[in-house]
Amino acid sequence: MIGNMVDTMDDERDEVIERVVGALSPLPQPRSAAVARVLMAVRARRAQPVSRVRRAIWWAEDTAVSAKVAGLLAAASLTIGFVARGTMTEQVTYAGAESTSIEMQPVASMSSAVPVAMAFELANAKTVSVVGDFNGWDPAANPMQRVGANGPWSTTLLAKPGRHTYAFLVDGTTLVADPRAPKAKNPDFGGDASVLMVRTP
Amino acid sequence: MGLLRGNLSHTLGLHREPVSEFDPTLPIRAKHGDEQAFIRIVEFYYPRCLRFARNMLGSDQDAEEAVQDTFVRVHDSFSRFREDARFDPWLFRILANRCRTTMARNRRHRSLIEYGDIPQTATAEHEIGADWAEEVNVVLDSLPADQREAFLLRHVEDLSYEDISAMTGVRLSALRMRVKRACDTLRARLGERSENDRKHGGHNG
Amino acid sequence: MSPRTNNLLLGAALCAAMVAAHGVGAQEARLLSIRDDATRDRVRIFVEAARLRGTPTEPLVSRALEGIAFKADAKRIEQALAALEKRMRRAKELLAPHATVDELAAAADAIANRVPEKAISDLRRIAPRRSITVEIGVLTELVAKGVKPSVAATMVRDLMAKGATGAQLTELNAAVQQDVALGVTPMEALVLRTRGVMSLLPPAASVNAAQRP
Numbered sequence: 001m002i003g004n005m006v007d008t009m010d011d012e013r014d015e016v017i018e019r020v021v022g023a024l025s026p027l028p029q030p031r032s033a034a035v036a037r038v039l040m041a042v043r044a045r046r047a048q049p050v051s052r053v054r055r056a057i058w059w060a061e062d063t064a065v066s067a068k069v070a071g072l073l074a075a076a077s078l079t080i081g082f083v084a085r086g087t088m089t090e091q092v093t094y095a096g097a098e099s100t101s102i103e104m105q106p107v108a109s110m111s112s113a114v115p116v117a118m119a120f121e122l123a124n125a126k127t128v129s130v131v132g133d134f135n136g137w138d139p140a141a142n143p144m145q146r147v148g149a150n151g152p153w154s155t156t157l158l159a160k161p162g163r164h165t166y167a168f169l170v171d172g173t174t175l176v177a178d179p180r181a182p183k184a185k186n187p188d189f190g191g192d193a194s195v196l197m198v199r200t201p
Numbered sequence: 202m203g204l205l206r207g208n209l210s211h212t213l214g215l216h217r218e219p220v221s222e223f224d225p226t227l228p229i230r231a232k233h234g235d236e237q238a239f240i241r242i243v244e245f246y247y248p249r250c251l252r253f254a255r256n257m258l259g260s261d262q263d264a265e266e267a268v269q270d271t272f273v274r275v276h277d278s279f280s281r282f283r284e285d286a287r288f289d290p291w292l293f294r295i296l297a298n299r300c301r302t303t304m305a306r307n308r309r310h311r312s313l314i315e316y317g318d319i320p321q322t323a324t325a326e327h328e329i330g331a332d333w334a335e336e337v338n339v340v341l342d343s344l345p346a347d348q349r350e351a352f353l354l355r356h357v358e359d360l361s362y363e364d365i366s367a368m369t370g371v372r373l374s375a376l377r378m379r380v381k382r383a384c385d386t387l388r389a390r391l392g393e394r395s396e397n398d399r400k401h402g403g404h405n406g
Numbered sequence: 407m408s409p410r411t412n413n414l415l416l417g418a419a420l421c422a423a424m425v426a427a428h429g430v431g432a433q434e435a436r437l438l439s440i441r442d443d444a445t446r447d448r449v450r451i452f453v454e455a456a457r458l459r460g461t462p463t464e465p466l467v468s469r470a471l472e473g474i475a476f477k478a479d480a481k482r483i484e485q486a487l488a489a490l491e492k493r494m495r496r497a498k499e500l501l502a503p504h505a506t507v508d509e510l511a512a513a514a515d516a517i518a519n520r521v522p523e524k525a526i527s528d529l530r531r532i533a534p535r536r537s538i539t540v541e542i543g544v545l546t547e548l549v550a551k552g553v554k555p556s557v558a559a560t561m562v563r564d565l566m567a568k569g570a571t572g573a574q575l576t577e578l579n580a581a582v583q584q585d586v587a588l589g590v591t592p593m594e595a596l597v598l599r600t601r602g603v604m605s606l607l608p609p610a611a612s613v614n615a616a617q618r619p
Contacts, residue, residue, distance in 0.1 A: 131475055133468050133472065136436050136439075136467070136468055136471045137468070137471040137472045137474065137475035138439065138471070139475075160508060160539070161537075161539060161540045161572065162508060162512055162539040162540050162542075162543040163512060163515065163540075163542075163543025163544070163546055163547055165472075167475075169475075175475065175476065182547070182551065182583050184550075185519075185550060186476070187518055188469070188472075188473065188478075188482070188485075188486035188489070188490075189472065189473050189476035189478045189482065189486065190476065191476045195547060195550075197540075197543060197544065197547060197576050197579055197580065198540075198576075199540070199572070199573050199576045199577075200540050200571065200572035200573050200576070
């Protein structure tokens with residue numbers, strides 16, 4: 001991403017231009033759930049294939065989805081639901097001895113998982129990741145990113161509708177519950193975890 | 202609502218936010234259907250795309266829409282992304298096109314030249330206490346779109362002239378001319394203010 | 407033969423069987439992240455035995471990995487797996503005649519959180535043909551937060567019967583959580599919010615998602 005430093009014609013960057021660039025360069029902090037909205041727009045497209053003719057209308061449609069989504073946001077746990085567009089067929093399978101040695105259902109079927117925006121404030125941490133039942137408590141699955149040296153940590157992950165438990169793993173060693181989410185009791189192992197309720201599409 | 206492009210709280214000297222490394226395998230994996238890889242790409246590039254779109258369009262709302270639309274198109278046309286190509290220029294080509302479409306659409310709806318959503322009070326260049334970033338925005342707004350685009354891609358998004366030429370289909374010489382003209386205008390209209398700031402040791406808030 | 411040798415042979419036999427079996431690969435791959443060899447083997451043996459009993463293995467593996475994350479020892483993990491399997495079998499009966507793996511896992515959690523078993527089968531009866539994972543989850547969460555189980559069960563059941571969607575129930579839960587955080591008792595919050603959702607439902611159940619506290 002480093003620009004072409006050898007460009008000989010580039011004697012344009014005197015002090016004024018440097019100052020101008022300085023004013024324009026800071027990376028904006030996206031609004032919370034901006035990434036999730038992108039993913040939902042992608043999903044909306046997939047659910048309704050758009051022909052060339054309809055492309056012009058798609059602009060207006062997309063704006064309508066955005067407005068609707070904006071009305072749905074603001075849940076304390078930053079869970080985002082997917083409304084209206086397309087249908088997700090439920091797969092009902094049979095559990096029990098009748099089924100053979102084949103797994104009942106593919107693990108974390110992508111088609112039903114919903115994007116969820118996660119946010120976490122913690123100044124003194126080198127790495128943070130989200131671990132939970134949606135990613136097999138895998139520290140590497142959903143690392144979080146921060147803007148700047150002390151900004152909030154954030155990431156977007158996929159989780160199926162329903163109740164989930166999770167926690168933030170700080171610096172690879174310490175599990176911390178999400179201060180913004182309801183607490184989850186862990187009868188099996190103790191410890192602090194949080195509850196995430198993901199809405200049905 | 203869409204107001205200013207630069208971040209007001211950032212002053213001189215804070216050129217670039219630290220940017221972590223981009224995993225080059227992500228576009229390839231996303232191309233082959235890895236949804237998590239696509240999410241990573243969106244997370245990584247969203248701020249940069251938003252920066253360019255805001256600077257280009259002058260409206261937060263327009264910028265967000267353009268960025269969102271860009272990523273949807275990226276997702277749709279991944280099959281056309283060549284795995285040996287670099288991702289940056291490909292992404293920004295789509296983004297730049299989206300921005301141009303937005304501007305064309307806005308022109309149809311507005312009779313004024315592109316001032317974005319900047320309120321009238323911000324256009325007074327030498328208003329007492331006017332913020333440097335605001336002034337930059339005003340002048341940037343007044344540039345012809347071609348020049349603005351070329352300037353932003355070259356000097357803010359740090360793409361090479363070759364990349365920009367490949368992206369936009371504009372000849373290298375024409376590109377350099379656009380950037381030069383943009384710089385000339387910026388220098389002419391902001392140079393004095395910059396000079397004053399220096400003399401009075403003032404920085405903007 | 408010593409029990410340890412027994413275990414080793416059993417483990418080896420099961421490993422061979424697992425390699426041969428189709429579709430087990432995904433779960434096996436997840437187990438590989440368990441670094442401690444002894445723990446991994448113990449979990450693997452349990453999971454494979456459970457699979458042969460017809461129990462879905464994905465929730466078991468997830469629970470094991472959760473135990474690893476919370477630094478539980480092998481014995482604790484094994485106990486947790488056994489408890490989970492038992493609850494899933496019970497869940498299967500309650501959710502008869504059919505259930506997805508997600509529903510089984512959700513119902514198992516519900517049982518662990520003292521949701522009345524009858525409530526689970528009631529929900530299944532009301533919605534026999536679609537997944538009720540979300541509804542079970544909401545019920546679990548309400549009970550976990552201190553609403554009297556029978557009351558929570560009645561509320562959720564009645565809402566569902568009147569056509570409330572999973573999305574509406576999720577909203578309801580979020581609203582209750584907020585109220586509780588502000589000092590309202592869980593019961594009161596649930597009663598009030600339920601009334602709110604009810605008023606939106608008949609005759610054509612429309613989702614008024616914009617109506618938030």
